[in-house]
Amino acid sequence: MSTDIKWHDHQIQRTARAEQKSQHPCMLWFTGLSGAGKSTIANALDEALFKRGKHTYLLDGDNVRHGLNKDLGFTDQDRIENIRRIGEVGKLFVDAGLIVLSAFISPFKSDRQMVRTLFPLGEFIEVYIATDLTVCEERDPKGLYKKARRGEIKNFTGIDSSYEVPQAPELALDAGQLSVNECVDAILDYLSERQYI
Amino acid sequence: MSTDIKWHDHQIQRTARAEQKSQHPCMLWFTGLSGAGKSTIANALDEALFKRGKHTYLLDGDNVRHGLNKDLGFTDQDRIENIRRIGEVGKLFVDAGLIVLSAFISPFKSDRQMVRTLFPLGEFIEVYIATDLTVCEERDPKGLYKKARRGEIKNFTGIDSSYEVPQAPELALDAGQLSVNECVDAILDYLSERQYI
Numbered sequence: 001m002s003t004d005i006k007w008h009d010h011q012i013q014r015t016a017r018a019e020q021k022s023q024h025p026c027m028l029w030f031t032g033l034s035g036a037g038k039s040t041i042a043n044a045l046d047e048a049l050f051k052r053g054k055h056t057y058l059l060d061g062d063n064v065r066h067g068l069n070k071d072l073g074f075t076d077q078d079r080i081e082n083i084r085r086i087g088e089v090g091k092l093f094v095d096a097g098l099i100v101l102s103a104f105i106s107p108f109k110s111d112r113q114m115v116r117t118l119f120p121l122g123e124f125i126e127v128y129i130a131t132d133l134t135v136c137e138e139r140d141p142k143g144l145y146k147k148a149r150r151g152e153i154k155n156f157t158g159i160d161s162s163y164e165v166p167q168a169p170e171l172a173l174d175a176g177q178l179s180v181n182e183c184v185d186a187i188l189d190y191l192s193e194r195q196y197i
Numbered sequence: 198m199s200t201d202i203k204w205h206d207h208q209i210q211r212t213a214r215a216e217q218k219s220q221h222p223c224m225l226w227f228t229g230l231s232g233a234g235k236s237t238i239a240n241a242l243d244e245a246l247f248k249r250g251k252h253t254y255l256l257d258g259d260n261v262r263h264g265l266n267k268d269l270g271f272t273d274q275d276r277i278e279n280i281r282r283i284g285e286v287g288k289l290f291v292d293a294g295l296i297v298l299s300a301f302i303s304p305f306k307s308d309r310q311m312v313r314t315l316f317p318l319g320e321f322i323e324v325y326i327a328t329d330l331t332v333c334e335e336r337d338p339k340g341l342y343k344k345a346r347r348g349e350i351k352n353f354t355g356i357d358s359s360y361e362v363p364q365a366p367e368l369a370l371d372a373g374q375l376s377v378n379e380c381v382d383a384i385l386d387y388l389s390e391r392q393y394i
Contacts, residue, residue, distance in 0.1 A: 013243075013247075016247070017247070017254075020247070020250070020252070021252075050210075050213070050214070050217070053217070055217070055218075055252070055294075057214075057289070057292075057293035059289070063289065063292070064289075067285040067288060067289070067315075068282060068285040068286060068289070071278075081268075085265060085282075088264040088265040089265060089286055089289065091264060092254070092256070092260065092261075092264070092265070092286065092290075093289075093290075093293070095254075095260070096254040096290070096295065097252075098293065118264075
């Protein structure tokens, strides 16, 4: 669609922005079932990173759906566009030198793969919160599984729409077995071992 | 379109993120004709702020049109959506504690006003680069005015599409009279006098 546009090389600035913040920017992409603990863990990690002086930002359904993506509904096409835009915004944040976290169910492999390709190697970190469906449904913090079982919500992931389990996520954490703190510590270890932080 | 979504209160985090960066985040919205000097001045300001240790990011047609907004063309509707998304992304960056700069012609008052309303009072700073059309057309760095005069580009701002001059921008700078450095200094003065930086 776009014509007559050249991509400016922001490479030097990009490196400089990251150095200024004493971190290697990346996108931590949390994926998993509703109720798996994505948002809770992402928020706790965000806080832990912030306390270490890191520069972070969390994109979640709440701040994105109300703003940038408020024109999108829940059709397949709109769900794909929702994920695409989050990936593109994440890319801008990483370009700005930040560690950006996102927490969305993102059930389809193709969508997650599409986002992965936006990033240089090593800057997209897929964190699969692998909590069992039975545990998620038991917790049901928003009562959505009950509604889905009653047929009041259609195309609900795990009930009448599939969740495609990541085959090779950078991290897989079962938040049915691990506490929130244990999950956060595992991610912090991952990040510090590889010198993101 | 969106239902069942609550807005999480990130207010405390927001303040903390800004304090971490020793600045008052805001969106500097550059507007003006093609060739007025918006991008040049925004880039120079970005660099000046960075050198002062400030945390900034620049959104421009190049990085946004290639990514987030690559699905948009140049119809009226798409131009409005282009500006809306830039405003929403700017809002996320300001929420993250950054000083964000954007450089887009944004010729219509209603679009700029729409973006202004996304921000708390004082966090949207409209910078009108008030270079005369004759000067812009003389410079014509991309040869676009020539093409527009020959009718090869339709709806070109200043030629066959109007530019609505801001009535009350926070700053108005005539880059036909002032050098790039003088414009940058004027904006830095504005920001430091009001304690953004």
